[in-house]
Amino acid sequence: DVKVTQSSRYLVKRTGEKVFLECVQDMDHENMFWYRQDPGLGLRLIYFSYDVKMKEKGDIPEGYSVSREKKERFSLILESASTNQTSMYLCASSTGDSAYEQYFGPGTRLTVT
């Protein structure tokens, strides 16, 4: 069974902290994605990666960076957390030629106080 796991379900951090969100997939997928989901705004793409060490900016990359050192793992980094980064963060993966069929993790609810 297809599996995308995220390191934490709930996370509370303070303003200015550096935050790491980890995502692991076991499907040998080429593509991995990070989204944030906010009420009324839907899913917005932060970054995606189509190969190890490759990354592309999404629609809202400001304040975030990513790392993909291994094919199965894609990390999202908040360099200096701010309250407007309080959100649900969703990781997804897909094969290289089927980006329309994305498999999502359960999400991490991040609260920045």
Next chain:
Amino acid sequence: QKEVEQDPGPLSVPEGAIVSLNCTYSNSAFQYFMWYRQYSRKGPELLMYTYSSGNKEDGRFTAQVDKSSKYISLFIRDSQPSDSATYLCAMSAGTGGFKTIFGAGTRLFVKA
């Protein structure tokens, strides 16, 4: 104007009703049209996708795409309480490096 517009609802229907969920879009380059279902406290899961125009049926679910009107629909027949979830439409111009754009989601409640 957003590229993809979706009524957030909530939509409340009795068990057994036919449900119609809709999205409109502005980008004529979109070729792939997806519907994802998201249960509370879970990530979205792909329900069905359609390439270009036309209909696609899978059990109680039917997806329709009208590219001339830039309008897509998901119909759920004989709705069940287990169908209660948020339904997200999503669209993409291609399969490779093209981004997928998601609607905001429609929250559906099916009452027993």
